Amino acid sequence: MAELAPFHTPRPAEYAPIPKPLKRRQLKSVSLPDGPRSPLLTLQFQQDTPGFLRQARDEYGDCTSFFLGGQLFIGAFSPEMVHEVTVSKQHQFIKGVGFDRMRKVLGTGLLTNEEPIHLRHRRLMQSPFHISKISSYANTMIDLTQKHISNWKDGEVVGMGPEMMALTFDIVADILFGADISEDTQKVQRAMHVAIDRIERTMLPGLDRFDNLGLPYFRKFGSAANELHEVATRIVNERIEKGIKRDDLMGVLLEATTPDGEKLSAREVSDETLTLILSGHETTANVLTWVFSYLSQNPKYWEFLVEEADLILKQRSSEDFARILLSAPWSSAIFNEVLRLCPPVWVAPRRALEDVTLGGFEIPKGAHVLISQYVTHRDAKYFSEPDEFIPERWFNDFEKTLPRGAYFPFGAGTRKCLGDQFALLEARIIILEIASRMRLELQTAFPTAQPRATYRPKGIVPMKVNLI
Numbered sequence: 034m035a036e037l038a039p040f041h042t043p044r045p046a047e048y049a050p051i052p053k054p055l056k057r058r059q060l061k062s063v064s065l066p067d068g069p070r071s072p073l074l075t076l077q078f079q080q081d082t083p084g085f086l087r088q089a090r091d092e093y094g095d096c097t098s099f100f101l102g103g104q105l106f107i108g109a110f111s112p113e114m115v116h117e118v119t120v121s122k123q124h125q126f127i128k129g130v131g132f133d134r135m136r137k138v139l140g141t142g143l144l145t146n147e148e149p150i151h152l153r154h155r156r157l158m159q160s161p162f163h164i165s166k167i168s169s170y171a172n173t174m175i176d177l178t179q180k181h182i183s184n185w186k187d188g189e190v191v192g193m194g195p196e197m198m199a200l201t202f203d204i205v206a207d208i209l210f211g212a213d214i215s216e217d218t219q220k221v222q223r224a225m226h227v228a229i230d231r232i233e234r235t236m237l238p239g240l241d242r243f244d245n246l247g248l249p250y251f252r253k254f255g256s257a258a259n260e261l262h263e264v265a266t267r268i269v270n271e272r273i274e275k276g277i278k279r280d281d282l283m284g285v286l287l288e289a290t291t292p293d294g295e296k297l298s299a300r301e302v303s304d305e306t307l308t309l310i311l312s313g314h315e316t317t318a319n320v321l322t323w324v325f326s327y328l329s330q331n332p333k334y335w336e337f338l339v340e341e342a343d344l345i346l347k348q349r350s351s352e353d354f355a356r357i358l359l360s361a362p363w364s365s366a367i368f369n370e371v372l373r374l375c376p377p378v379w380v381a382p383r384r385a386l387e388d389v390t391l392g393g394f395e396i397p398k399g400a401h402v403l404i405s406q407y408v409t410h411r412d413a414k415y416f417s418e419p420d421e422f423i424p425e426r427w428f429n430d431f432e433k434t435l436p437r438g439a440y441f442p443f444g445a446g447t448r449k450c451l452g453d454q455f456a457l458l459e460a461r462i463i464i465l466e467i468a469s470r471m472r473l474e475l476q477t478a479f480p481t482a483q484p485r486a487t488y489r490p491k492g493i494v495p496m497k498v499n500l501i
């Protein structure tokens with residue numbers, strides 16, 4: 034059993050071998066894009082990674098180089114380079130620093146998998162996330178949202194961060210497992226929290242070395258990963274052994290078959306399940322917490338949302354409900370704008386598998402390449418007043434006027450978010466359900482960010498509930 038636990042999951046042999054990291058001394062004769070070279074670089078990077086990347090772009094341009102832990106990193110920030118890394122040259126990259134560590138929690142699920150296993154699984158898992166299927170999740174999303182917010186009393190102060198985390202967790206867990214998880218909800222949520230917290234600082238190479246030294250901080254990471262693995266495996270095995278067939282997402286994963294009859298193994302279903310729980314709640318919870326923070330500061334938007342909620346939520350029984358919701362103008366514009374300013378996935382680390390050209394720059398094999406939603410989404414060439422919250426910019430098909438790669442909160446190419454439509458639907462529902470019942474008022478200054486693997490607001494973000 035021990036060798037199967039995700040905390041010890043080795044890198045599958047089918048993956049491409051990871052190229053050796055490029056050390057500064059090997060690169061003396063190589064011409065690199067300009068970049069910061071201060072001896073305090075690692076410290077500056079650690080203290081505020083999004084700020085560091087943005088400043089590097091401002092000072093050195095769209096392609097910049099720097100060294101962390103003695104290894105070469107390239108920041109690739111223009112839309113053209115983002116498109117190359119994620120789409121047109123994606124096969125020349127594998128997922129980069131941080132993902133091996135994530136694999137310790139998620140095993141070989143979709144987020145951490147590499148080719149050729151990744152695409153095989155992706156094909157099997159695509160259909161339950163197709164827009165035609167996700168409408169069927171809307172009722173669960175509405176019911177759980179209503180149940181959750183009905184506990185909030187007029188005048189009460191709630192911690193929006195943990196509240197959104199609990200709500201989005203309940204939604205994804207219910208859609209994945211139905212009732213099977215109810216006994217373990219708290220345990221899984223606690224373990225997820227520890228795991229997410231410790232998949233932090235993901236861009237610094239070498240953190241893995243500490244995992245097996247027995248330090249309490251890292252030991253907790255291991256036991257949280259093993260706990261998650263234990264719950265998911267138990268539920269999957271029970272279903273298989275007892276022949277339980279359910280039409281929740283896990284049921285779909287257990288039954289999914291390729292045209293040539295291939296299915297996911299129990300272990301693979303278990304890893305995919307953990308991947309969907311982790312990637313399917315923290316991201317959405319963070320961005321919603323930012324949404325309500327912006328709404329609290331810009332109260333005029335509540336009125337528009339109330340009107341939209343009146344018009345749309347009553348169409349709940351329509352077969353086209355998902356499409357109606359996804360094209361709702363105000364909640365779409367507000368959500369797009371917050372995904373631009375506070376993208377939950379704010380950086381996507383990659384590793385060059387071979388020498389590759391990005392935006393005309395020669396990038397050597399083995400380089401760490403960072404593309405960053407946070408940096409590119411704040412490029413004044415594409416977004417005027419880039420630090421301001423201006424939802425109206427998204428009207429009149431603004432997104433279609435942007436070059437490819439300028440706005441990519443869900444990534445792109447074959448590694449694009451599997452749950453993008455799911456997240457968009459869920460966020461619209463939560464925003465409109467809340468707007469139709471209350472106003473939320475921040476009780477502190479606008480939250481600052483605590484960027485980890487995701488772009489989180491720091492602290493619990495207390496908000497006062499004013500029922501309407």
Ligand code: HEM
Pocket residue numbers: 128143144145155205308309312313314316317320376377378381382441442443444445447448449450451452453455456
């Ligand atoms: C606002 C919410 C969300 C955002 C902004 C988001 C963003 C992203 C991004 C940027 C990636 C690509 C990462 C990379 O290229 O390195 C990704 C991958 C993924 N996301 Fe999401 N995500 C969200 C919600 C969800 C939800 C709700 C689910 C599932 C229920 C989900 C499941 C996944 C999966 C499985 C992958 C890996 C896909 C693959 O590599 O084939 N995400 N997400």
